Amino acid sequence: MKASIAGKREERQRRQNYRERVKAMMSQAIPEKATTMEASSEKAITTEESSDKAAIMHSEAVAESVAASVLEDWSNIRDDAIIQQQNAIIAEEAEKMPFVGDKEALSALAAEYESGSSILKEKIKILEEKYAAIRRTRGDGNCFFRCFLFAYLEHVLESQDKTEVAHMLNKVEECKATLLGLGYLEFTFEDFVLSFTDLLEGVIQGTEASISYDELLDRSRNASISNYVVMFFRFVTSAEIKKRADFFEPFIMGLSNVTVEKFCQSSVEPMGEESDHVQIIALSDALGVPIRVVYLDNSSNGPSKLDVNHHDFIPSSTGSSSPNVTMLYRPGHYDILYPK
Amino acid sequence: MQASRARLFKEYKEVQREKSVDPDIQLLCDDSNIFKWTALIKGPSETPYEGGVFQLAFAIPEQYPLLPPQVRFLTKIFHPNVHFKTGEICLDILKNAWSPAWTLQSVCRAIIALMAHPEPDSPLNCDSGNLLRSGDLRGYQSMAKMYTRLAAMPKKG
Numbered sequence: 001m002k003a004s005i006a007g008k009r010e011e012r013q014r015r016q017n018y019r020e021r022v023k024a025m026m027s028q029a030i031p032e033k034a035t036t037m038e039a040s041s042e043k044a045i046t047t048e049e050s051s052d053k054a055a056i057m058h059s060e061a062v063a064e065s066v067a068a069s070v071l072e073d074w075s076n077i078r079d080d081a082i083i084q085q086q087n088a089i090i091a092e093e094a095e096k097m098p099f100v101g102d103k104e105a106l107s108a109l110a111a112e113y114e115s116g117s118s119i120l121k122e123k124i125k126i127l128e129e130k131y132a133a134i135r136r137t138r139g140d141g142n143c144f145f146r147c148f149l150f151a152y153l154e155h156v157l158e159s160q161d162k163t164e165v166a167h168m169l170n171k172v173e174e175c176k177a178t179l180l181g182l183g184y185l186e187f188t189f190e191d192f193v194l195s196f197t198d199l200l201e202g203v204i205q206g207t208e209a210s211i212s213y214d215e216l217l218d219r220s221r222n223a224s225i226s227n228y229v230v231m232f233f234r235f236v237t238s239a240e241i242k243k244r245a246d247f248f249e250p251f252i253m254g255l256s257n258v259t260v261e262k263f264c265q266s267s268v269e270p271m272g273e274e275s276d277h278v279q280i281i282a283l284s285d286a287l288g289v290p291i292r293v294v295y296l297d298n299s300s301n302g303p304s305k306l307d308v309n310h311h312d313f314i315p316s317s318t319g320s321s322s323p324n325v326t327m328l329y330r331p332g333h334y335d336i337l338y339p340k
Numbered sequence: 341m342q343a344s345r346a347r348l349f350k351e352y353k354e355v356q357r358e359k360s361v362d363p364d365i366q367l368l369c370d371d372s373n374i375f376k377w378t379a380l381i382k383g384p385s386e387t388p389y390e391g392g393v394f395q396l397a398f399a400i401p402e403q404y405p406l407l408p409p410q411v412r413f414l415t416k417i418f419h420p421n422v423h424f425k426t427g428e429i430c431l432d433i434l435k436n437a438w439s440p441a442w443t444l445q446s447v448c449r450a451i452i453a454l455m456a457h458p459e460p461d462s463p464l465n466c467d468s469g470n471l472l473r474s475g476d477l478r479g480y481q482s483m484a485k486m487y488t489r490l491a492a493m494p495k496k497g
Contacts, residue, residue, distance in 0.1 A: 265439065
């Protein structure tokens with residue numbers, strides 16, 4: 001009790017100090033107007049009942065000039081200018097790298113680290129024993145979802161596994177029901193769902209809507225399709241996390257100390273937000289697709305034999321436990337890996 | 341482009357259908373351009389904005405709803421998170437926390453919530469933010485109320 005009173009007093013003192021600092025700053029920045037500013041805020045109170053337009057106009061002018069002089073430097077940098085710059089950077093990045101690259105032999109990875117650390121070189125050698133190729137994706141914060149998009153659909157295209165497609169369409173229906181149950185409006189997500197199911201049905205050959213491997217690659221590189229599918233996965237991931245909030249909450253609190261709701265709003269649904277374990281678990285569970293992530297970093301477990309760690313995300317709902325989506329994770333980025 | 345048009349058309353239909361549900365929000369689409377919208381929102385009660393009607397201008401990008409709409413206050417407002425001159429709004433869902441799950445209607449709702457719960461720690465209007473941060477609630481409220489009367493209410497006589 002005592003402590004809280006002391007705390008309050010301290011708080012009051014802090015506010016008082018702050019107020020004085022602000023006053024001092026104001027009078028420094030605009031010596032001749034410091035007093036009029038105070039007067040104007042008092043005037044604002046007294047003019048509440050009067051409609052003395054001149055006085056109001058005056059105080060408006062003062063308020064504006066205060067704002068203008070104190071904020072001159074900042075007010076020129078507006079949010080839309082920042083967003084514009086961000087977009088320019090994204091566009092520049094886009095020219096260097098498509099959303100989904102071409103398949104490259106794993107030796108391309110070794111070439112990248114020619115002058116790198118010995119641990120990385122050693123690990124890449126181990127990778128070359130098990131994996132044949134890599135397919136890079138653009139580092140735009142959506143790389144995990146983009147890897148999943150292409151690796152999964154490519155797998156279905158190659159296997160022509162109609163049971164898997166039927167299974168997936170079921171899962172998509174479940175996800176839609178979950179979103180509706182959580183209060184999402186159908187028209188806000190239905191276009192994104194369609195972008196995915198169109199591709200999914202398209203990769204099965206022998207119908208009018210069938211698409212070839214090249215067409216799949218084209219569409220995965222086409223912003224208006226590819227980004228829509230990524231957004232569909234973001235909806236699915238967000239819905240799964242919210243649906244099983246009790247399960248995910250400790251992970252999320254441990255990671256970022258925010259609520260499940262806030263986490264989904266700030267780190268799952270917005271495009272360009274990077275994905276981590278929580279998102280991978282949720283997407284894999286929601287769609288029933290096992291995912292393997294192979295980690296390539298500078299860590300080593302002592303002087304003994306070096307190994308490359310991987311983690312399998314196996315959804316509880318499926319019997320299948322061999323991942324057909326494999327990704328290479330290097331801190332901050334995911335690419336697609338192809339086993340031998 | 342096609343996708344955003346289709347989505348906006350769905351929102352348009354939803355707005356017509358929901359007109360009576362949310363009497364505090366009136367959303368109008370520009371007759372000749374579906375990418376331009378105007379909203380009239382009522383200042384929330386028990387705030388200095390009560391009794392005022394505020395006009396918002398929406399400019400919708402072609403990549404909508406992957407990108408958020410640009411929203412500005414056209415009516416002058418004294419609020420920590422609204423730029424005093426440009427009407428620009430500092431609200432996370434309009435910037436880095438945007439999701440296509442939001443609609444023009446729910447964005448209006450979020451702006452009304454922001455009017456009732458200003459966040460003085462990320463101010464676009466520092467004068468307003470400083471009044472709140474220094475605990476001068478009376479100063480903030482009287483300034484905000486003054487501008488509400490001045491700009492957001494019908495002129496008397």
